[in-house]
Amino acid sequence: MTEQYVSYRDSKPYPFCPGCSHSIVLDYLNATLVKLQLDPHKIVIVTDIGCSGLSDQYFNTNAFHGLHGRAITYATGIKLANPDLKIVVIMGDGGCGIGGHHLINAARRNIGVTVLVLNNFNYGMTGGQHSVTTPHGGITSTTRIGNLEHPLDIAGTVALNGATFVARTTTFDNTIPHLIEQAILSDGFSLIDIWELCAAYFVPNNAFNRAQLEESMSKHALQKGIIHQEKRDEYTHAYRAMASSTIPSVKQPPLKPLFKSNLDNTLRIIIAGAAGQKIASTASTLGTAAVLSNLWATKRDDYPVTVMTGHSISEIILSPKEILYTGIEKPDIFLALAPEGIKTCKSQIDTLTDRSVLYAPRELLPIQTDARISTLDLGRVARKEIALAAVAEMLKQTNFIPLEAFKEAIRQTQRPFIANESLKTLDKLSTRG
Amino acid sequence: MTRQFINGGQAIAQGAISAGCNFFAGYPITPATPILHHMFRELPKIGGIAIQGEDEIASIGMCIGAAMTGATCMTATSGPGMSLYSENIGLAIMGEVPLVIVDVMRLGPATGGATTVGQGDVQFARWGTSGGYPIIALCPTNPSESYTLTIRAFKLAKRFRCPVFLLTDREVVATMSTIESDGNSETESGTEWLKEPDPFVPYLIHELSDIPFLSSYGGKNIVRFTGSTHDENGFLTKIPEKVGRLNAHLAAKIDKHSQEIESVTVDIQDGARTLLVSYGVSARSSLEATQLLREKGMKIANLIVHSLWPVPTNSVTKTLSGIQRIIVSELNLGQYKLEIERIAQRIDRGIEVIGVNRIDGELISPRQIMELVI
Numbered sequence: 001m002t003e004q005y006v007s008y009r010d011s012k013p014y015p016f017c018p019g020c021s022h023s024i025v026l027d028y029l030n031a032t033l034v035k036l037q038l039d040p041h042k043i044v045i046v047t048d049i050g051c052s053g054l055s056d057q058y059f060n061t062n063a064f065h066g067l068h069g070r071a072i073t074y075a076t077g078i079k080l081a082n083p084d085l086k087i088v089v090i091m092g093d094g095g096c097g098i099g100g101h102h103l104i105n106a107a108r109r110n111i112g113v114t115v116l117v118l119n120n121f122n123y124g125m126t127g128g129q130h131s132v133t134t135p136h137g138g139i140t141s142t143t144r145i146g147n148l149e150h151p152l153d154i155a156g157t158v159a160l161n162g163a164t165f166v167a168r169t170t171t172f173d174n175t176i177p178h179l180i181e182q183a184i185l186s187d188g189f190s191l192i193d194i195w196e197l198c199a200a201y202f203v204p205n206n207a208f209n210r211a212q213l214e215e216s217m218s219k220h221a222l223q224k225g226i227i228h229q230e231k232r233d234e235y236t237h238a239y240r241a242m243a244s245s246t247i248p249s250v251k252q253p254p255l256k257p258l259f260k261s262n263l264d265n266t267l268r269i270i271i272a273g274a275a276g277q278k279i280a281s282t283a284s285t286l287g288t289a290a291v292l293s294n295l296w297a298t299k300r301d302d303y304p305v306t307v308m309t310g311h312s313i314s315e316i317i318l319s320p321k322e323i324l325y326t327g328i329e330k331p332d333i334f335l336a337l338a339p340e341g342i343k344t345c346k347s348q349i350d351t352l353t354d355r356s357v358l359y360a361p362r363e364l365l366p367i368q369t370d371a372r373i374s375t376l377d378l379g380r381v382a383r384k385e386i387a388l389a390a391v392a393e394m395l396k397q398t399n400f401i402p403l404e405a406f407k408e409a410i411r412q413t414q415r416p417f418i419a420n421e422s423l424k425t426l427d428k429l430s431t432r433g
Numbered sequence: 434m435t436r437q438f439i440n441g442g443q444a445i446a447q448g449a450i451s452a453g454c455n456f457f458a459g460y461p462i463t464p465a466t467p468i469l470h471h472m473f474r475e476l477p478k479i480g481g482i483a484i485q486g487e488d489e490i491a492s493i494g495m496c497i498g499a500a501m502t503g504a505t506c507m508t509a510t511s512g513p514g515m516s517l518y519s520e521n522i523g524l525a526i527m528g529e530v531p532l533v534i535v536d537v538m539r540l541g542p543a544t545g546g547a548t549t550v551g552q553g554d555v556q557f558a559r560w561g562t563s564g565g566y567p568i569i570a571l572c573p574t575n576p577s578e579s580y581t582l583t584i585r586a587f588k589l590a591k592r593f594r595c596p597v598f599l600l601t602d603r604e605v606v607a608t609m610s611t612i613e614s615d616g617n618s619e620t621e622s623g624t625e626w627l628k629e630p631d632p633f634v635p636y637l638i639h640e641l642s643d644i645p646f647l648s649s650y651g652g653k654n655i656v657r658f659t660g661s662t663h664d665e666n667g668f669l670t671k672i673p674e675k676v677g678r679l680n681a682h683l684a685a686k687i688d689k690h691s692q693e694i695e696s697v698t699v700d701i702q703d704g705a706r707t708l709l710v711s712y713g714v715s716a717r718s719s720l721e722a723t724q725l726l727r728e729k730g731m732k733i734a735n736l737i738v739h740s741l742w743p744v745p746t747n748s749v750t751k752t753l754s755g756i757q758r759i760i761v762s763e764l765n766l767g768q769y770k771l772e773i774e775r776i777a778q779r780i781d782r783g784i785e786v787i788g789v790n791r792i793d794g795e796l797i798s799p800r801q802i803m804e805l806v807i
Contacts, residue, residue, distance in 0.1 A: 078501060105491070243478075
């Protein structure tokens with residue numbers, strides 16, 4: 001069989017220092033791609049920052065050269081959006097430090113990209129500073145009398161966190177093309193941690209050489225070669241399988257003006273209650289009922305970040321014309337449904353005049369206010385239905401929108417099971433009343 | 434005319450999906466999470482991808498990567514997340530990727546008031562990454578505009594191959610309102626920029642203000658993307674002539690088209706000496722103040738800025754005829770007032786520019802604005 005792709009390299013010579021290991025690894029990558037005969041249009045080489053970040057420019061494949069430490073995030077986005085692409089990330093030990101979070105999470109997620117770490121124990125491009133893989137005692141321009149920190153085991157970390165193919169080796173291992181091949185052909189997140197010589201800094205600063213590099217793995221009690229392989233669902237495939245089983249939503253029908261309102265002015269309502277009383281959802285239903293009655297409506301809520309405790313306040317404005325400012329300075333109607341709400345709304349209660357009405361169940365009275373007080377007799381009603389019952393009572397007394405519109409809003413916006421319960425509660429109320 | 438009762442967050446999600454958004458990556462943050470929730474609910478159903486990144490950096494990074502495969506991408510966050518987006522915003526500018534970034538502004542700095550409203554990211558969005566290159570930012574005042582401006586944001590992002598911000602706020606996103614739509618979205622801008630050069634060259638332009646053709650990974654071209662200063666092929670360069678041309682292009686492609694981007698709502702009144710200027714949620718108060726003042730027999734002009742960046746200098750200048758006093762209402766210490774002042778000074782008629790500002794997590798009330806006018 002003749003090979004369609006003889007080389008994936010372009011004609012430019014590599015820019016690396018004499019003695020740098022990067023070019024060896026890139027030649028191995030090229031040899032592997034030639035062996036696999038992958039369409040260069042279907043390959044994306046994603047590079048990080050640093051000397052290794054220059055690599056993509058020497059290949060005739062798609063290329064993405066992004067920010068320091070973030071190569072894996074771009075690779076993830078590319079893979080998610082087009083799973084047919086083969087993605088090879090080339091990054092250094094520096095990128096694995098600043099972007100360690102992405103490294104761990106890509107492995108954990110098992111996103112189908114291949115990462116080649118050109119690990120030369122220091123930052124070459126910026127002048128030989130220590131990195132997360134600098135050995136303990138290593139001399140760098142930021143660890144001048146020896147590194148106090150201990151090195152991160154990149155390969156071991158991703159192996160432990162869900163990668164499906166992981167190898168650790170040195171640049172002098174001539175089986176690297178075979179490792180890269182297995183990595184690219186593996187379905188999930190694959191990584192090869194390739195230990196290298198940095199001719200400009202780490203080698204001269206530490207009198208480091210090939211023999212020491214080859215010994216250093218065993219010195220760290222680390223295994224060379226493939227250190228981890230497992231089968232696990234690749235994220236992109238799993239996502240698509242999950243998404244295809246998602247039930248399409250029934251599109252919510254637009255709200256038709258089925259009812260009429262006799263409201264000729266803007267009406268400002270505050271419902272002040274507590275968590276668990278379904279204040280916010282009842283207020284939404286009231287707003288929907290208003291829209292069904294050909295009114296304009298706005299609704300804003302306030303509650304603590306710990307949503308299941310404390311006050312729950314909704315402010316609703318209804319008007320025959322478009323509502324601009326959504327704040328309420330002087331409410332026309334105030335529904336006091338829990339001590340927490342009353343306490344939080346103290347200043348608004350103080351603004352009430354004899355032209356406003358305060359509705360409250362008997363057990364919350366007396367409340368100090370200038371407003372007219374209307375006692376709500378809700379009977380025995382569950383906590384989660386207090387707001388519903390109170391709003392229904394208020395509508396019955398004021399009739400600015402028909403109670404039927406409120407019921408229709410319940411039917412149109414709530415899940416059938418909940419809607420039925422709510423409607424039953426309202427029926428009980430009306431038979432009582 | 435159909436009506437819905439929804440909040441701005443839902444409207445943004447609906448707008449995104451109408452605009453063809455098929456990729457969303459985001460990290461949870463109040464008050465932007467409603468958008469995240471809607472996108473996670475809706476995108477899988479239409480074959481799109483919604484993913485929660487391990488942080489904001491990963492989220493915007495995934496969007497930029499996905500955009501290079503031809504996906505239509507959006508992310509949404511609030512101030513603290515914008516801080517983490519910063520470097521990648523620069524990458525999107527430099528690599529020229531279309532991307533919609535929603536910033537649901539809350540009260541800052543730092544954690545600030547997670548659930549309280551603010552409009553403090555206006556200059557931050559403009560200058561939010563290194564280098565100082567222009568960006569586009571749109572700002573809706575209500576859920577209806579949240580829908581239409583989201584669609585427009587996607588169009589502008591594709592048209593100009595750049596990140597487009599939808600600068601909104603906690604109040605517009607969380608407050609439910611009646612929205613009315615007639616089903617019409619705005620007309621398409623020209624498509625001459627869609628012509629693919631042959632042979633394809635990743636960053637080829639002829640005029641500085643041209644937009645290079647965007648080819649996707651996996652298609653018929655080999656595509657290079659880079660965040661480094663590059664030549665037309667996407668290779669790193671230090672040749673001053675090419676460097677200067679690239680950087681001038683990044684500015685010119687937006688600045689030279691600023692009139693195409695400009696979007697304001699102007700309501701002038703003959704004889705008005707006072708102009709109320711606002712944007713986002715504060716514009717609702719400014720509009721109500723205008724109505725109430727006119728009911729009192731006063732003459733008042735009103736201007737709402739929907740395209741905050743680039744500054745719609747042309748449209749603003751046109752509304753200043755006869756104006757002696759401008760009142761700019763915003764929930765910050767006067768960030769956009771600076772831009773309005775710049776325009777007023779250029780006219781050189783001694784127009785007074787006054788700010789109505791609030792930084793206590795409460796909305797500016799129409800009364801507050803009226804007290805300044807009367």
